[in-house]
Amino acid sequence: MIPLRKTFKKALAATAIAAAMVTATMPSMVQAAERGHILAHVMPTDHIFNSVSEEFMRKLDELSGGKVKIEYHPGGDLGDWSTITEQVMQGAIPMTMAWSNSELDPRLDIANLGYVASDWPSARTVYGPGSKMDALFKEVYGGLYVELLGTLPTDFTGYVVRKGVDIPTKIPEDAKGFKIRVPNYPMAIDRYSALGFSVVPMAFSEVHTALQTGAIDGRAFSPPYEVLLFRDVLQAYVYTRESFEPTFWIASKQWLAGLSGQERKWVRQAADHATNWAWDNAEAFSDGWLDKIRAAGIQVLEQDPAQAAAYKKTVMDVEWPIMEKLLGKPVMDDLKKTAGL
Numbered sequence: 001m002i003p004l005r006k007t008f009k010k011a012l013a014a015t016a017i018a019a020a021m022v023t024a025t026m027p028s029m030v031q032a033a034e035r036g037h038i039l040a041h042v043m044p045t046d047h048i049f050n051s052v053s054e055e056f057m058r059k060l061d062e063l064s065g066g067k068v069k070i071e072y073h074p075g076g077d078l079g080d081w082s083t084i085t086e087q088v089m090q091g092a093i094p095m096t097m098a099w100s101n102s103e104l105d106p107r108l109d110i111a112n113l114g115y116v117a118s119d120w121p122s123a124r125t126v127y128g129p130g131s132k133m134d135a136l137f138k139e140v141y142g143g144l145y146v147e148l149l150g151t152l153p154t155d156f157t158g159y160v161v162r163k164g165v166d167i168p169t170k171i172p173e174d175a176k177g178f179k180i181r182v183p184n185y186p187m188a189i190d191r192y193s194a195l196g197f198s199v200v201p202m203a204f205s206e207v208h209t210a211l212q213t214g215a216i217d218g219r220a221f222s223p224p225y226e227v228l229l230f231r232d233v234l235q236a237y238v239y240t241r242e243s244f245e246p247t248f249w250i251a252s253k254q255w256l257a258g259l260s261g262q263e264r265k266w267v268r269q270a271a272d273h274a275t276n277w278a279w280d281n282a283e284a285f286s287d288g289w290l291d292k293i294r295a296a297g298i299q300v301l302e303q304d305p306a307q308a309a310a311y312k313k314t315v316m317d318v319e320w321p322i323m324e325k326l327l328g329k330p331v332m333d334d335l336k337k338t339a340g341l
Contacts, residue, residue: 036069037255040084041097042076047225048278048285049097050074052152052249056274063266068259089145091254097152099247102185105140109187110323112221114315116339117156117244120283126339127151127246128279129272133335137248146250149268150275153282155223155289156241162211162218163235169301171311172196181207181219187319192220194318195311208233221245224289228296236299239290240308242315249275 039056043049057070078084078093082101087093100111110133117123127133134151141148159180161167168174175196182188184201192199200216210216211233219230223245227237249271256264294300303311324332 036071037094038071038073038078039095040073040078040093042074042081042084043097044075048152048154048282049247051281051285052097052274052278055277056270059273060266060270063269064263068263068266085250088250088252091145091252093252094255095149095249095251097247097249099245104144106326107136107140109185110136110327111246112185112187112243113323114191114242114319115312116335118241118340120153120286122339123153123156123244124279126335127153127244129275132338133246136331137246141248141250145253147253147256148248149251149271150249150278152247152249152275152278154245154247155225155282155286156239157221157223157243157245158237158239158241159218159220160211160222160227160230160234161236161238162214162216162230162233164214165217167236167238167299167301168197168218169238169303170307171314179215179217181210181216183221187322188221190318190322191315194314224286224293227289227293227298231296231298234298236301237293238301238303240303240311242311 039053041049041053053072053074057072060068060070079087081096081098084093084096085098085101085104088096100108102109102112117126125131129150131151134148137151138148165178166174168178172195176198178197179200180192180197181200181202182192183204189199189201197220200210202210202216207216207219208230211219211230221243222237224237224239227234251267251271256267259267290300302308320332
């Protein structure tokens, strides 16, 4: 059995209590959705989440003849992404799009695993609709009182470099003394420590100020669409493509249970349509962001083949054994086969 973290146990217990309370009132909550059923996320309207949401709403309106309406909240006006996720788990908000949170279930760390995909076609093979990873994520989220409507693509990641410091491209030689922000979870810390960086775990909300003051020299796990958030202090984006960032479109099971069978069918059909649309169009979104980064005067750098191979070996040597202990060798062997590794 996989050992669960204390925070996950507490979150699951709290959600179970909340879910029991919500179940009794859910039909009236569904009927009371005068302006529509809420879909909320934290990203702005130039993010792919917004385009996917619009495609979902368009298709749902088409399928239902306007009978099932959505009250749409982009931009985080209902809270940060982790708070909205908890509210969906509790049945207070019907749907959201969010990132993996291994505090809810440690198996979700596999969403951050390095070098599972090398390009967009392989990313779709590994994470897209009908994939084994998609099935694993459905299983994990199913135990959190939500249904996974779709695993969505966002982009590959790299790291940003502030102005006034040397740009580390030859790793680990150039990484020594370079202070890089990572999210505060063990696998991220292990990866960048092994690569030779001075690792600084830090909340995302603190990154901009830390870059401005020099408390950090760069930020890891950065997809292209987040680079321009720090454009005033950046000189370069090193696009390593070391991780692919899948995100998760989840719906409250209590909310779904309160819909009619036909309404649930429409919601799932529209979600399937929008998820496939996302995979068809995500690469174009990525290219657009890279063009915007260059237009802002920020260098976009890529590793040469030798540098990339050494970097990849270091990351895989650190992370893949960790996930094998968590998920088992058969799962990881199957993932390697799917990823062509």
